[in-house]
Structure formats: structure tokens, C-alpha cells
Amino acid sequence: MARVVLLIEPDVDELGVLASKLRAHGLEVAIADSLERGAERASATRIGVMLVSSVLVDDADFQSKLQATPSLANLPRFVLVDGIGMRGAGEVPRWDAEAIAKRVHALGNSVPVAAAGGDFRGDLKQVSVADLLQLLGANRRSGTLSIATPSGAGEVRLGDGDVLDAVYRRVDGEKALMRLLGETEGSFAFAGGSAPTLRRIERSSQALLMDGMRQLDETKKLSDALALGSDALLAAVLARPDQRDIEQRVLEVLVTPHTLAELLDEVPALDLDVLNALAGLLTLGAVRRFAGGTLRVELADAERLTVLAALTQRAAPPGFEGMPRIGLAGSQRALATVLSSLGRLSDATVVTDVPAAPTPHPLATLRLTESVSLELVGVPLIDAFAPLWGLVLPGLLAVARLDDEPFEMLEAGCRLASVPLVDGEPFLGDGGDADPERVAALVRATLERAAGGE
Secondary structure (H helix, E strand, C coil), rough: CCCEEEEEECCHHCCCCCCCCHHHHEEEEEEEEEEEHHHHHHHCCCCCEEEEHHHHHCCCCCHHHCCCHHHHCCCCCEEEECCCCCEEEEEEEECHHHHHHHHHHHHHHCCEEEEEECEEEECCCCHHHHHHHHHHHHCCCEEEEEEEECCCCEEEEEECCCEEEEEEEEHHHHHHHHHHHHHCCCCEEEEECCCCCCCCCCHHHHHHHHHHHHHHHHHHHHHHHHHHCCCCECCCCHHHHHHHCCHHHHHCCCCCCHHHHHHHCCCCCCHHHHHHHHHHHHHHHCCCEEEECCCCCCCCCCHHHHHHHHHHHHCCCCCCCCEEEEEEEEHHHHHHHHHHHHHCCCCCCCCCCCCCCCCEEEEEEEECCCCCCEEEEEEECHHHHHHHHHHHHHHHHCCCEECCCCCHHCCCCCCCCCCCCCCHHHHHCCHHHHCCHHHHHHHHHEEEEEEHCC
């Protein structure tokens, strides 16, 4: 069914040309050269949407005149603009009749109901989130726009037409709104009500929508360029205080492996900002990607885990409380590399709060059986902090040395504490990479050495 479009354009020649083109695209068009004449047409014809020239909208008195015209004030509208390129959510290109017709046809039948002041629902395939917010803003509505997509549910909360807050899955604020603007499948429902008391979005709705369209386009381009797919991302270095906040946050999250989607959920910054930071860290080698990195690696099969649990309990030094522990000794870079792979071991709980000073600290906990767990302790091999090693070495079952340097002080400390020292360097790949399978083999070998094996 053709929709009745009210076309308001002060240039009579342009008015006639555009009206003819729109009719050729299946639209029924009523024309006017001013708001006053538009009001007359609207009172005589059931109008579905209004197309208004930017020349009129740019007039300082346009909004007041529009609000003073009841037959037009509640109509959903698009602004006809010149030029090409990125456009606001409520703008359409003046000379592209096909694009205008698509936007008008996409509105479906539910939006005029919303514009009239009632609650409504519909399908995102018929009308985009950006168009919904533009129309709700034009009609100064307050309430909640609920959106259900295949990926999850979200809400946009409005007050007097302004977007005040948004939530979507695990994110909120502008980050949630930007994601919702990109959703094209699912359903929506608007329920009018009072404005929310919590406001996490301060920018104007028009600025948000225009910036949102730009960010969606750039985010997709950058995501496609990175082509990460389901690969895992792992930090190769620790975050430094001199780095930007967003880079520090990305490295802190990637202490354990994450997919790109998981990383974007964990870091509160806008997705585009996170992607830009990630791209820079990948280029510098501060973050590495692993194909199939979302797969979890078993420390051992069920039967061998039972044996390892028994060995762990038997080798535990007397007089020390808590779970049995083994040490991983090496440079801070080697420890960070191993730590990233520990997160890919099944039943592993990795510590994310790593101290800035190179002191001995917990790395992870591995659950061997229902009743037996093993703690892994990192021992940074910094000579200046060697006196602190004596605080942890006596309570360890064994120590695996990750670097090939001799570190005589560590060897002497282990002999004094009667703690077996395992050469762990062969378990690391070329260039110091720590594949999870290799790390699992290192943990098994260290446990067996602690129990008296070779």
C-alpha cells in the first residue's frame, strides 16, 4: 500500500521534480511550499510521514512553528539535505528518490502510532533503531524502548525525547547504544512513562545518532581488517603505567585469553576505541593471537589427574597450611607469557591482580580433583629481590625455571630449601612462546619431579 507523504519544499520547481520522482517509486505525495500550507494539506489528508527541506529546518523559528502546528508536530519526519556521505539518522539525500522511498517504506505501519502518542511494537527489519530514536525524539517521548535481538536483550531509556541511558547484554551507556544502533534483526516495543532517574548518556540524541552511524561503519571496517574470527588474544607483556588507560585495560583483560567479542564486553570503552588500541598493541607485539585459541586444554586425562592429585598430596611439605604449591621462576616477560596460557587450561583460575613489584605472587589455581587443588606461584628472577625468595621456596613442592640463564642464586636457594628444581625452558616454544599444551606438560613434569621422579 502506498504511504501518503507530505513534501514541504519552498522551491516550487524542486518541489514538483522531487514529487514526481517519489510517485514513480510508489509513494502518494501531497505537496506544500511552507509549514502553513503543509498544515492545510495535513488537515485534509491522512499523512504518514513528512519530508521537509533543510532550508526550512535551518530557520531559527522552525521548531517553535512546528510545535505550534498540531497537525504536523506529531508526524514522523525526514530532513532533505544536499551533499553526499555520512548522514544523520533523520536525514535523507534530496535528489536520491530511491533512497528516500526506501526509508519511507521501511517505517512500516507502527511508527505513526508511536508518533500519535501511544505505545507500539514492531520488527527491526521494518524500521531501524536509529529511525525509531529519531522519531521518538521528534515527538519528545519519555519511556523505554525495549529491543530483543538474537544476541540478547537491550533497552534505551528516554526522557522528553532525549536518550538518557541504554543497556545491552553486559554493557551500558553509550557503548550499549552504539551496539543497538547496529542491530537489524529482532523486535522492539516502546512503553511510555516517566523519564528515568539515572542518566549515563549526556550528549544530545542527534549528536549520538550521527556519531553512532560513523562509529558503526568504522568499527566494522577495522574489525574486518583485523580478521580475528574465533582466534584468542593474549597479552605478551604486562601493562605499564606510562601507557594510555585503554591500552592498560586491554592488556589487563588479556592476561587470560579472550576472543575479540569477549574483550569488547570486558573493556568499558567504546568498541571503536578498544579496536584502535588493540590494533596498535598487535602491531607492537604486545598482544598475540592464537588460532583456535578459544579451545580449552586439559592438564591430563581423568586417570592421570587422579595420579597427579595423589602425588601432590604425598609431596606436600609438612608444616605448611593451604593447598600444595609449585613455583614458576623466570623473567617477568616469561611469567606473563606463561600466565596467558594458564588461562586456557581447563579448571584453571588465573589471578588477574599481578603486583607491579617483581615479588613472588600467585599465578593460578588448578583443580586436579574435587578435593585436591594446586596453586602455581610466580617467582620473578630479579637479583635485587632475591632475599624474598626464601619466604616462598620452603613451602613449594618444586620449582620450574623458565629461562635458560643459570641464576645461581635460585639454584642455591632451592638446594638450601631442599626443593627440586626443574629445567622448564624446553617446555617453551621458540622465542619464549608458551603453548598451553606445553605449559600443561611443564606442570605435570614438575609435579612428578616433586614426587621423586626424574
